[in-house]
Amino acid sequence: MPHTALPFDALRPRLPSPLQEVDDERWARHGVRLLLKRDDLIHPDLPGNKWRKLRLNLQAAADAGHDTLLTFGGAYSNHLRATAAAGRHFGFSTIGVVRGEEHLPLNESLAAAAADGMRLTYLDRTTYRRKTSPEVVGGLRERFGRFYLIPEGGSNALAARGCAALGEELRGAADVVAVACGTGGTLAGLAAGLAPGQRAVGFAVLKGGAFLAGDVERLQREAFGARAGDWELEDRFHFGGYARRTPELDAFAGDFGARHQVVPDRVYVAKMLAGLLALTEEGRFARGTALAAVVTG
Structure with missing residues (x-):
């Protein structure tokens, strides 16, 4: 792999991604405007935060002369x-x-990855919990040779820096920006990119996801040298855990799609939107607040 700039422009990514206001009386009755940041429209193969998190990592891999990427994820990993x-x-x-x-x-998900040439291998759940340990990574290097390692969810300092552009695109457009969180990288960058006076809210999609606040702070220190921006993490709206769904969540997602012709995925975006509505109904946001919800995919 030559140490040259990768041809990102050849993919013709749609940047900045569109920002669409939606008319929804559930928010409007509280005096709150809802906007959708359509990061899902950046590119059909690399939508939303995936493009933003991978771009700098791909360039770093190329610069270091790697021709193989290795990464981790669950069975339904986007x-x-x-x-x-x-x-x-x-x-x-x-x-x-x-x-x-x-x-x-x-x-x-895995069938699509395999069709794109990804070699799939499996770790039992006990070993997977130690996936970042020198022993497990060393064993993978012995088995597969030299590779550029991208963490689970793509979340590292380079990913956070890439996601800062998301916040920069939203400067002046909303008072509060909401995003679903699986590993914390998008929230870390988003919050850093927002302007003073704007606030980011992350919605953990994992059961017991409060630990993600520590991961977000760590990523910000690694990427920006310190905690950056005004942000908070909500961990109440996981609907049973990662990739879990309930009749309530299914009904909400179906209704939102019927109203706005944007069907939110149940793993991430639907949970974030349902949580955002609940906070609105709880009175978390003052009348006149503009909310931007990031549609990551």
């Missing part, structure tokens, strides 16, 4: 799928380390 697509577009081999046992046939 990150694995996006990394596989990025590898196809930019000439990297890709390896996806999946949490848990192999189940055939592959689900839609």
